[in-house]
Amino acid sequence: MSAPHKGPMLEAHGVSKMYGQVRALNEIDLVIGPGVTGLLGPNGSGKSTLLKLFAGQLLPDTGHVKLLGADPFHEPRVLRGLGLCPEQDKFYEDMSGHDFVGALTRLHGLPKDEAEQKTYAAMKRVGMERYGFKKMREMSRGMRQRTKIAQAIAHDPPVVLLDEPLTGADPVARADLIALIRSLGEEGRCVVVSSHVLHEVEAMTHDVVFIRYGRLRAHGDILRLRTLLDDRPYRILLDVDRPRAVAARLMGLPFVQAAQVLEGDAHPLEITTTDLDTAGREIPQVVSEMGGVVRGFTSPDADLESLYRYLISRR
Amino acid sequence: MSDTPFEGGDRVFEVGYRPMPDRGKRQPPAVAIARTMLTLAWRQRATKIVLLVCLGVLAGHGVWLVGQLLFERFGAEVGAAGMPVGELVGSAREVLANFLRVQFFTTAIAVAVIAGGAIAEDRAAGAFDLYFARPLTRADYAWGKLGGAGLVPFVTILLPVVLLWLTAIGIAPPALRSELWWLAVPALGGGILSVLVLATTIIGLSAVGQKARTVSIAYVAGLLVLSGIVEGLTNGGFALAGYIAPERSLHTVIDWLLAPEQSMLGSQVSGRYRPINHSVFGSLVALLGWAGAGFGLFWWRLRSEVVG
Numbered sequence: 001m002s003a004p005h006k007g008p009m010l011e012a013h014g015v016s017k018m019y020g021q022v023r024a025l026n027e028i029d030l031v032i033g034p035g036v037t038g039l040l041g042p043n044g045s046g047k048s049t050l051l052k053l054f055a056g057q058l059l060p061d062t063g064h065v066k067l068l069g070a071d072p073f074h075e076p077r078v079l080r081g082l083g084l085c086p087e088q089d090k091f092y093e094d095m096s097g098h099d100f101v102g103a104l105t106r107l108h109g110l111p112k113d114e115a116e117q118k119t120y121a122a123m124k125r126v127g128m129e130r131y132g133f134k135k136m137r138e139m140s141r142g143m144r145q146r147t148k149i150a151q152a153i154a155h156d157p158p159v160v161l162l163d164e165p166l167t168g169a170d171p172v173a174r175a176d177l178i179a180l181i182r183s184l185g186e187e188g189r190c191v192v193v194s195s196h197v198l199h200e201v202e203a204m205t206h207d208v209v210f211i212r213y214g215r216l217r218a219h220g221d222i223l224r225l226r227t228l229l230d231d232r233p234y235r236i237l238l239d240v241d242r243p244r245a246v247a248a249r250l251m252g253l254p255f256v257q258a259a260q261v262l263e264g265d266a267h268p269l270e271i272t273t274t275d276l277d278t279a280g281r282e283i284p285q286v287v288s289e290m291g292g293v294v295r296g297f298t299s300p301d302a303d304l305e306s307l308y309r310y311l312i313s314r315r
Numbered sequence: 316m317s318d319t320p321f322e323g324g325d326r327v328f329e330v331g332y333r334p335m336p337d338r339g340k341r342q343p344p345a346v347a348i349a350r351t352m353l354t355l356a357w358r359q360r361a362t363k364i365v366l367l368v369c370l371g372v373l374a375g376h377g378v379w380l381v382g383q384l385l386f387e388r389f390g391a392e393v394g395a396a397g398m399p400v401g402e403l404v405g406s407a408r409e410v411l412a413n414f415l416r417v418q419f420f421t422t423a424i425a426v427a428v429i430a431g432g433a434i435a436e437d438r439a440a441g442a443f444d445l446y447f448a449r450p451l452t453r454a455d456y457a458w459g460k461l462g463g464a465g466l467v468p469f470v471t472i473l474l475p476v477v478l479l480w481l482t483a484i485g486i487a488p489p490a491l492r493s494e495l496w497w498l499a500v501p502a503l504g505g506g507i508l509s510v511l512v513l514a515t516t517i518i519g520l521s522a523v524g525q526k527a528r529t530v531s532i533a534y535v536a537g538l539l540v541l542s543g544i545v546e547g548l549t550n551g552g553f554a555l556a557g558y559i560a561p562e563r564s565l566h567t568v569i570d571w572l573l574a575p576e577q578s579m580l581g582s583q584v585s586g587r588y589r590p591i592n593h594s595v596f597g598s599l600v601a602l603l604g605w606a607g608a609g610f611g612l613f614w615w616r617l618r619s620e621v622v623g
Binding site for chain 2: 055056057058059073076077078079080082083084086088090091092093094095099103104106107108109110111151161
């Protein structure tokens with residue numbers, strides 16, 4: 001093994017990309033290090049273009065992209081440190097999964113025995129060791145996804161780009177793949193996961209990149225990003241006894257903007273606040289002082305889905 | 316929210332870095348590309364059948380050559396009966412020339428079956444994205460595909476030529492052996508030309524085709540139709556049209572290289588001696604033109620589909 005690359009694993013500086021008259025990416029500045037990063041955005045937002053730029057398959061019109069400190073477009077040697085799982089579901093249908101992964105692994109110049117060994121290890125890691133000798137055409141969508149991920153990690157790359165890796169996987173397979181992706185990140189790899197399924201991304205990582213209309217909308221930890229959106233208050237749903245009395249008391253607190261009693265709801269009291277942390281600390285204390293207890297405390301606005309909704313609705 | 320939402324300053328990037336995979340002793344990626352292409356082709360029954368046909372052509376010419384040389388060696392009485400051995404069973408030159416001409420056609424079918432999907436299948440399987448996310452250049456890919464496609468005529472034409480030549484050297488009468496030593500050069504020249512033309516043209520057609528089977532059928536049909544049209548045109552007085560058909564140009568060059576004379580047996584095996592182009596140089600240029608067009612088409616498509 002050669003020495004690890006020091007510095008950001010993926011970098012985009014002032015990157016723009018045009019397809020004819022359409023600007024797919026616009027002045028993207030992004031630095032990504034080890035761990036799992038979710039790449040989010042609506043269809044056509046530029047996610048796949050960004051992944052292709054990092055994979056050296058496109059040349060930016062302006063700015064520059066670096067993979068492990070090198071330009072992946074002009075220095076294809078650096079691509080030995082990259083594993084790409086593209087979104088497409090197309091394969092050599094007559095090949096077995098094992099042969100497919102083996103053939104692609106050998107493209108890294110590995111001798112046959114070593115490629116075979118790495119292929120077997122990768123297939124085992126994605127849970128395909130028993131089905132790897134099936135032909136691709138005979139595999140379920142979930143098996144094909146696993147095989148596609150196996151080819152991306154077989155050569156042990158430090159950077160892994162996964163474009164919609166959970167598409168078509170059944171719930172059990174999804175849970176397995178989420179665990180696998182998390183473990184790839186925990187091993188110190190830079191794993192970028194492009195996905196539309198927000199709760200699955202949330203299960204993998206709290207570090208996200210939002211892109212819309214080819215522009216970088218946000219990058220960072222989900223909760224920290226949410227706190228930056230100070231023009232968007234949080235709703236908090238509380239399950240408490242005597243919701244009217246609690247609402248009246250809470251309205252006197254400076255961080256509470258509004259309180260609404262929801263008759264017949266499992267969480268009968270809805271509070272609106274701009275400071276979720278303080279609310280989380282002080283509301284249970286206030287309710288306790290009133291002789292009650294907070295049985296439920298949830299904020300539908302603090303999750304990734306809410307953040308996504310806010311970010312894509314901002315012009 | 317801040318105008319510059321990216322806040323990357325608070326990260327410790329040097330924790331947990333993975334080393335790059337070791338480079339060590341590596342095989343050229345072109346070898347893996349050729350291997351994958353041939354592995355995929357080998358799964359088809361048609362590949363095995365067409366290779367058997369090529370083997371049959373080789374076996375037939377092998378028998379002819381061995382018989383002819385044994386006649387040379389032991390059949391003095393045939394000559395004494397008033398018919399020279401050469402006129403009856405031909406010479407090693409004729410066997411090799413005839414082998415190159417016939418095997419060009421059978422190998423054309425073989426490359427169509429084996430390499431027809433070389434690029435068309437990669438496109439259909441979306442393999443470009445997977446290939447070029449690896450340390451691979453377009454040149455590596457081109458070498459891999461050309462190597463894979465070229466291996467077919469190499470095995471069915473070039474190696475058999477060497478085999479036939481070695482057989483001839485081994486069993487020829489001593490007086491004939493010195494002449495046969497030099498026969499390798501023109502025979503291999505014809506073989507190399509065949510390999511070049513077949514490998515580049517099939518790769519070029521595969522690069523523009525969408526499906527492997529369509530490419531295979533179009534290649535063989537195109538060769539036959541072109542040959543028929545050209546023959547009709549040349550018979551009608553358009554001699555220049557002869558240079559359009561690759562098999563006719565190859566025929567011309569091979570005849571010039573090997574200077575065979577048609578024997579009685581030869582006319583039985585390969586039929587009436589067909590007319591050839593007037594200019595050897597023109598035929599050679601035409602063949603190289605086909606090879607260049609095939610490779611050019613391939614490279615043009617590759618450049619338009621794969622950036623970098």
